[in-house]
Amino acid sequence: MDTIQGILNGMMRETLSPQTAAVAIAVIGLNIHLGFTGLLNFGQAGFMLLGAYGMAISVWHGLPFAVGILFGLGAALIFALVLGVPTLKLRGDYLAIVTISAAEILRYVGRSSLLSDFTGAAQGIPGSQYRTPFTSLSLFGSGSFTLWPFNYLDVAGGAAWVRILGWIVLVALVVGLVYVLRGKAGLAGGAKVGAAVVLGVLAVLLVFFLFPVPNQSTGVNGWWVRFVAWTLVALCTFLVFLLVRSPWGRLLRGVREDEDAIRSLGKNVFSIKMQALIIGGLFGAIGGMIYVLPASTQPDSMGRSLTFFCYTALLIGGAATIFGPVLGSLIFFGCRIGIKYTASAYIPDSVMNAQQTEQFSYIVVGVALMLIVIFRPQGILGNKRELRFDV
Amino acid sequence: MLVAPLMVLLGQSSAGAVDTLCLPGPDKACIAGTLRTEDGVLPDVTITVTDEAGTAQEAVTSDTGKWSVQVDKEGTYTVALDKTTLPKDLDVAKSEITVQAKFGATLPALFDVRTSSYDASTSKVDELVQSGVNGLRLGLLLALASVGLSLIYGTTGLSNFAHAEQVTLGGVLGYLFVNSWGLNLWIGGVLVVLACAFTGYFQDRVLWQPLRRRGLGLTQMIIVTIGLSLSLQYVFQYFLGAGTVRVVQDNPSVRTFGSVTITNQSLVAMAISIVVLAAVGFALLRTRIGRATRAVSDNPALASASGIDTDKVIRLVWTVAMGLAGLSGILYALVVNGIKWDSGLQILLLLFAAVTLGGLGTAFGALLGALVIGLVVEVSPVVGMPGDFKYATALLILILLLLVRPQGLLGKPQRVG
Numbered sequence: 001m002d003t004i005q006g007i008l009n010g011m012m013r014e015t016l017s018p019q020t021a022a023v024a025i026a027v028i029g030l031n032i033h034l035g036f037t038g039l040l041n042f043g044q045a046g047f048m049l050l051g052a053y054g055m056a057i058s059v060w061h062g063l064p065f066a067v068g069i070l071f072g073l074g075a076a077l078i079f080a081l082v083l084g085v086p087t088l089k090l091r092g093d094y095l096a097i098v099t100i101s102a103a104e105i106l107r108y109v110g111r112s113s114l115l116s117d118f119t120g121a122a123q124g125i126p127g128s129q130y131r132t133p134f135t136s137l138s139l140f141g142s143g144s145f146t147l148w149p150f151n152y153l154d155v156a157g158g159a160a161w162v163r164i165l166g167w168i169v170l171v172a173l174v175v176g177l178v179y180v181l182r183g184k185a186g187l188a189g190g191a192k193v194g195a196a197v198v199l200g201v202l203a204v205l206l207v208f209f210l211f212p213v214p215n216q217s218t219g220v221n222g223w224w225v226r227f228v229a230w231t232l233v234a235l236c237t238f239l240v241f242l243l244v245r246s247p248w249g250r251l252l253r254g255v256r257e258d259e260d261a262i263r264s265l266g267k268n269v270f271s272i273k274m275q276a277l278i279i280g281g282l283f284g285a286i287g288g289m290i291y292v293l294p295a296s297t298q299p300d301s302m303g304r305s306l307t308f309f310c311y312t313a314l315l316i317g318g319a320a321t322i323f324g325p326v327l328g329s330l331i332f333f334g335c336r337i338g339i340k341y342t343a344s345a346y347i348p349d350s351v352m353n354a355q356q357t358e359q360f361s362y363i364v365v366g367v368a369l370m371l372i373v374i375f376r377p378q379g380i381l382g383n384k385r386e387l388r389f390d391v
Numbered sequence: 392m393l394v395a396p397l398m399v400l401l402g403q404s405s406a407g408a409v410d411t412l413c414l415p416g417p418d419k420a421c422i423a424g425t426l427r428t429e430d431g432v433l434p435d436v437t438i439t440v441t442d443e444a445g446t447a448q449e450a451v452t453s454d455t456g457k458w459s460v461q462v463d464k465e466g467t468y469t470v471a472l473d474k475t476t477l478p479k480d481l482d483v484a485k486s487e488i489t490v491q492a493k494f495g496a497t498l499p500a501l502f503d504v505r506t507s508s509y510d511a512s513t514s515k516v517d518e519l520v521q522s523g524v525n526g527l528r529l530g531l532l533l534a535l536a537s538v539g540l541s542l543i544y545g546t547t548g549l550s551n552f553a554h555a556e557q558v559t560l561g562g563v564l565g566y567l568f569v570n571s572w573g574l575n576l577w578i579g580g581v582l583v584v585l586a587c588a589f590t591g592y593f594q595d596r597v598l599w600q601p602l603r604r605r606g607l608g609l610t611q612m613i614i615v616t617i618g619l620s621l622s623l624q625y626v627f628q629y630f631l632g633a634g635t636v637r638v639v640q641d642n643p644s645v646r647t648f649g650s651v652t653i654t655n656q657s658l659v660a661m662a663i664s665i666v667v668l669a670a671v672g673f674a675l676l677r678t679r680i681g682r683a684t685r686a687v688s689d690n691p692a693l694a695s696a697s698g699i700d701t702d703k704v705i706r707l708v709w710t711v712a713m714g715l716a717g718l719s720g721i722l723y724a725l726v727v728n729g730i731k732w733d734s735g736l737q738i739l740l741l742l743f744a745a746v747t748l749g750g751l752g753t754a755f756g757a758l759l760g761a762l763v764i765g766l767v768v769e770v771s772p773v774v775g776m777p778g779d780f781k782y783a784t785a786l787l788i789l790i791l792l793l794l795v796r797p798q799g800l801l802g803k804p805q806r807v808g
Contacts, residue, residue: 086797308620366621
């Protein structure tokens with residue numbers, strides 16, 4: 001029982017971590033590329049790395065925090081232009097090839113010892129060099145607290161069945177939420193949004209009831225960075241919601257479904273694709289900045305694999321949906337760590353050692369990505385008809 | 392599907408990778424090296440290895456210049472060379488070096504011993520010639536893999552992002568067959584190519600053909616290749632760990648032609664590449680099945696209408712492409728003296744640059760593109776590009792090319808829009 005509780009605790013810690021939120025923001029950006037516009041961007045980690053470098057290098061060299069953020073966003077914008085101009089007029093695979101290559105080159109350049117005064121080479125820039133301006137903005141003061149003081153330990157003396165029951169209710173809430181969002185519960189308009197919000201809030205409260213994590217208010221991995229990260233996730237989701245229901249959002253879908261039709265309406269397809277690439281890339285850059293706040297800015301942590309994780313998360317949640325990226329990221333990170341912990345708890349070391357459980361969890365991720373694309377390309381929340389696009 | 396042959400690696404991997412003098416274990420590490428000058432190896436030189444606490448161990452180099460010391464603590468060790476035991480006319484630039492010992496690994500400690508008359512500088516022309524030869528070598532190896540990549544693209548329209556893993560697979564199977572199982576290199580090499588070709592056949596049989604039949608879009612198929620690439624990468628890492636493994640143990644012997652130094656293995660690898668590429672080219676131009684392949688690559692619908700069994704052609708293309716990628720992988724592992732879980736990934740960018748440069752879907756374009764990219768990557772550091780950025784030149788070429796001639800050198804414009 002303790003093992004299972006340990007695994008569940010670990011999953012929840014990973015799911016709520018600021019880095020999950022950071023990846024969720026990058027996935028929201030990727031959703032604009034792949035989901036709404038049909039652009040195959042295999043270099044989202046490159047956008048993240050540029051955002052992170054822009055912020056970290058500026059602050060490290062004494063520039064104000066806000067300027068650092070602007071540099072990060074600016075770098076991502078230039079990157080999008082450089083990648084987009086030669087490729088967006090061609091077939092989709094050219095963008096894929098150029099983005100995956102460019103993101104790798106960025107990583108090589110970041111690792112290069114020639115630039116170690118700026119990027120810190122392969123070691124990267126330690127978080128302590130650029131984190132201070134962010135933590136000094138904290139509204140939460142110092143010390144530590146538990147977010148939701150009433151927790152499972154207060155009910156029936158913290159017996160295991162309380163937690164198990166809580167878990168079942170939580171899963172039921174999430175499933176209910178998915179049903180409401182997919183429009184299968186027979187609700188529409190205000191009632192749908194209302195029900196979704198109520199279920200969502202209940203789920204979050206239940207999470208904190210089940211997992212009373214005391215944390216520092218402001219430290220490296222404290223509530224402040226979590227609060228900012230998840231608030232940004234909510235803001236970005238809302239922003240994308242507004243963007244894709246605007247006329248511009250309809251243009252994006254039009255480009256995805258039939259470029260020629262949009263062109264025949266007198267729209268500039270190249271420019272629409274470029275705008276989508278830039279906006280999605282900026283989300284990636286913001287994600288990158290959040291990603292490095294509780295860690296260090298290391299080029300290898302934002303390589304190809306991270307892009308592929310973004311793809312997996314997006315496709316689990318459902319491309320071309322509003323909440324898909326967030327749901328997908330939560331499930332992706334929670335499940336991956338769950339697989340890893342389960343493997344290390346139940347598979348003897350002689351079969352699979354601690355290092356191998358990590359790799360095993362990534363093998364499962366890769367296979368899962370293939371299976372999702374083949375058997376359920378619309379993910380959890382998506383609409384199958386929306387994903388019949390092709391490059 | 393590729394896990395089964397690799398399973399065998401597990402039990403055997405501890406026996407590989409190092410010279411027989413000292414084997415690292417879970418609580419033992421080795422520090423080893425070979426003393427040599429440009430003229431030959433140095434026997435009977437005393438080396439002292441001292442740990443942080445000051446305990447010293449001595450080793451004397453063998454007739455082949457090799458020495459090794461086993462240590463049972465992790466940490467920093469100072470390795471010192473006793474200059475008085477060196478032959479008279481030799482000197483060492485730095486007679487003391489420090490090494491971080493880690494359990495389960497052999498750490499190299501290399502001394503730079505030179506005769507007093509040795510001159511390390513070479514002329515620019517010599518450097519250019521040498522890097523040109525290296526570039527040609529890299530280009531030929533890239534060509535083996537990229538011809539297949541290009542043919543797959545031509546016949547199915549799919550950009551196979553897992554192609555790089557097939558290159559790694561070739562090297563890894565080479566390590567398994569030759570190093571772990573102790574097979575003869577030639578037999579092992581043939582087995583590697585056959586095994587890789589089989590993975591191609593198998594992949595098309597169980598994965599790609601059913602997906603084509605289902606009518607899965609190309610975008611989705613590309614994402615499937617990404618998933619495959621991701622899981623294969625970690626399968627390699629699962630069995631090999633993060634380190635480099637070698638296909639053959641011995642240091643390759645070196646040959647000198649004028650100002651060019653090249654290992655025997657590289658020479659043989661280049662010869663094999665040229666023969667195989669010529670055979671593929673001949674088959675494509677002169678045989679029935681080759682003509683059918685080019686027809687499918689040109690226009691699948693038309694080829695199918697004129698009675699060509701496109702599925703059979705595509706199956707053959709997958710088989711041959713993966714076999715070639717495997718050959719490229721084992722030759723690459725021999726030439727650069729080792730293979731790692733991400734060796735293939737490092738050249739993925741070069742493969743795509745080569746294929747795009749030559750023209751997506753054209754086999755001969757891929758050959759030409761690969762040679763150009765190989766030369767550019769190896770020559771660019773000589774003409775002033777910092778060595779760390781040599782792969783970036785390939786990307787630069789790719790982007791410039793897409794701006795001016797997106798169909799590539801030998802491609803046709805109607806393919807790209």
